[in-house]
Amino acid sequence: MLSQVDWETVWQATLDTLQMVGISTLFTVLLGLPLGVLLVITNRGHLWENQVIHKSLAVVVNVFRGVPFIVLILLLFPLSTFLIGTSLGPTAATIPLTVAAAPFFARMVETALLEVDRGTLEAAHAMGANRFTMIRKVLLAESLPAIISGITVTCVSLIGYSAFAGIVGGGGLGDVALRVGFQSFNNEMLLVCSFILVAIVQIVQWIGDAISRKVDHR
Amino acid sequence: MIQIEQVTKRYPAKQREREVIALQEIDLQIEKGDIFGIVGYSGAGKSTLLRLLNGLEKPTSGSIHVNGKKLAVLSDGELRVLRQKIGMIFQHYHLLWSRTVRENVAFPLEIAGKTKREIEQRTEELLRRVGLWERKDAYPSELSGGQKQRVGIARALANDPFLLLCDEATSALDPETTTSILQLIKEINQEMGITVALITHEMSVVDAICNKVAVMETGSIVELGEVKQVFREPQHEVTKRFTEGLGGDHIA
Numbered sequence A: 001m002l003s004q005v006d007w008e009t010v011w012q013a014t015l016d017t018l019q020m021v022g023i024s025t026l027f028t029v030l031l032g033l034p035l036g037v038l039l040v041i042t043n044r045g046h047l048w049e050n051q052v053i054h055k056s057l058a059v060v061v062n063v064f065r066g067v068p069f070i071v072l073i074l075l076l077f078p079l080s081t082f083l084i085g086t087s088l089g090p091t092a093a094t095i096p097l098t099v100a101a102a103p104f105f106a107r108m109v110e111t112a113l114l115e116v117d118r119g120t121l122e123a124a125h126a127m128g129a130n131r132f133t134m135i136r137k138v139l140l141a142e143s144l145p146a147i148i149s150g151i152t153v154t155c156v157s158l159i160g161y162s163a164f165a166g167i168v169g170g171g172g173l174g175d176v177a178l179r180v181g182f183q184s185f186n187n188e189m190l191l192v193c194s195f196i197l198v199a200i201v202q203i204v205q206w207i208g209d210a211i212s213r214k215v216d217h218r
Numbered sequence B: 001m002i003q004i005e006q007v008t009k010r011y012p013a014k015q016r017e018r019e020v021i022a023l024q025e026i027d028l029q030i031e032k033g034d035i036f037g038i039v040g041y042s043g044a045g046k047s048t049l050l051r052l053l054n055g056l057e058k059p060t061s062g063s064i065h066v067n068g069k070k071l072a073v074l075s076d077g078e079l080r081v082l083r084q085k086i087g088m089i090f091q092h093y094h095l096l097w098s099r100t101v102r103e104n105v106a107f108p109l110e111i112a113g114k115t116k117r118e119i120e121q122r123t124e125e126l127l128r129r130v131g132l133w134e135r136k137d138a139y140p141s142e143l144s145g146g147q148k149q150r151v152g153i154a155r156a157l158a159n160d161p162f163l164l165l166c167d168e169a170t171s172a173l174d175p176e177t178t179t180s181i182l183q184l185i186k187e188i189n190q191e192m193g194i195t196v197a198l199i200t201h202e203m204s205v206v207d208a209i210c211n212k213v214a215v216m217e218t219g220s221i222v223e224l225g226e227v228k229q230v231f232r233e234p235q236h237e238v239t240k241r242f243t244e245g246l247g248g249d250h251i252a
């Protein structure tokens, strides 16, 4: 059983995948959260109505979401070369991953914020809150459970994406599964890599659900 | 305390909707210490009128003075400071789900930049006042409607307002709870000297606590005066319909 598994390679690949997913999730949130907030507050009749910004952002987000992910990754790899001098390795892969996932996450943030009762926002307004306070203490605080679910979904998607990104140069479990497992007919390696990917997804989902439930007081 | 002069509010036409004239040349005064009732059918312009008083809406024309200050000339910052001194409660409470009872009451104090100590002290005072100290760590989802409204009232009182605006604050409550909330509002008015402006669909609410009343129909005030007077001799058709159900005996 599993005699053909090179555990050292698997371990390194797991670390690479975790690194890719961890960093790209972090940056996706850092980029997508303000983008989602902007999408909402610039909308008609909202806190900072601005049709020009709103429409432009919506177009950008839709373009990025419209292009199939694999194509986006291929298109964006040159960006990594430009930004950090190489398009190889897990760090380089985080750039296309982030750019691909941020618009996706921004839309989820938008949906989450739109769920916040306009009445609560109005109550804060009536109390004399400024915009910044309303965004932070009403919009974001009230939609926290939904935002955490969004982060979970994004992270899970990024695990899948990272397998693709790995194949075109990022390394990690997807890459090993393809090159060592599939192309070299090492089924055990293929299985082990797949199993670890599934396990990571499961763990992320559990943690995300647990946190989301904990902060949800509705 | 509040002077509304010749105020008109129009909502401009949108793609598919026509222009709405929500308020038409309204003249109104609210004196310090009043519990001022505003009644009228749905769409009459009651909420719009109330929201003018804390600047949530701006009039299309006319002027509004609150505490001697003309609202139109206040900067955004000055308006926010004024709003901290005007409490508001709502039919659907509009509490923050993400915060406990105590944290909800703390919110306006945070907005006013109070210290942690002050907030702790003040929230305890307020929650004891509205009879919810035992539930301070509960979340709004764990409270009954009447309890939620008490939290809403505690929150509205946090920064020592001079004016309390109530937009159908009891419309979602059963009669018994309504009575207790009205009682609380009346006590607040008497003990703290806070002026109250209150919207309702029910004349019984006006009867219970208001001293003055304005009856509205399609953007205009059709009848205005002392509650006793208006109840004794209702002039306008709408007023008559509103007072009909009340049974005249306890009014006189």
Ligand SMILES: Nc1ncnc2c1ncn2[C@@H]1O[C@H](COP(=O)(O)OP(=O)(O)OP(=O)(O)O)[C@@H](O)[C@H]1O
Pocket: B011, B020, B021, B022, B040, B041, B042, B043, B044, B045, B046, B047, B048, B049
């Ligand atoms: N933001 C808005 N945009 C356009 N029209 C509005 C807006 N707010 C209110 N209106 C219109 O103004 C009129 C008065 O509305 P308002 O909410 O003041 O009525 P109301 O007396 O409070 O009614 P209800 O008893 O149903 O709460 C209505 O015709 C309403 O459709």
Ligand SMILES: [Mg+2]
Pocket: B046, B047, B048, B167
């Ligand atoms: Mg209304």
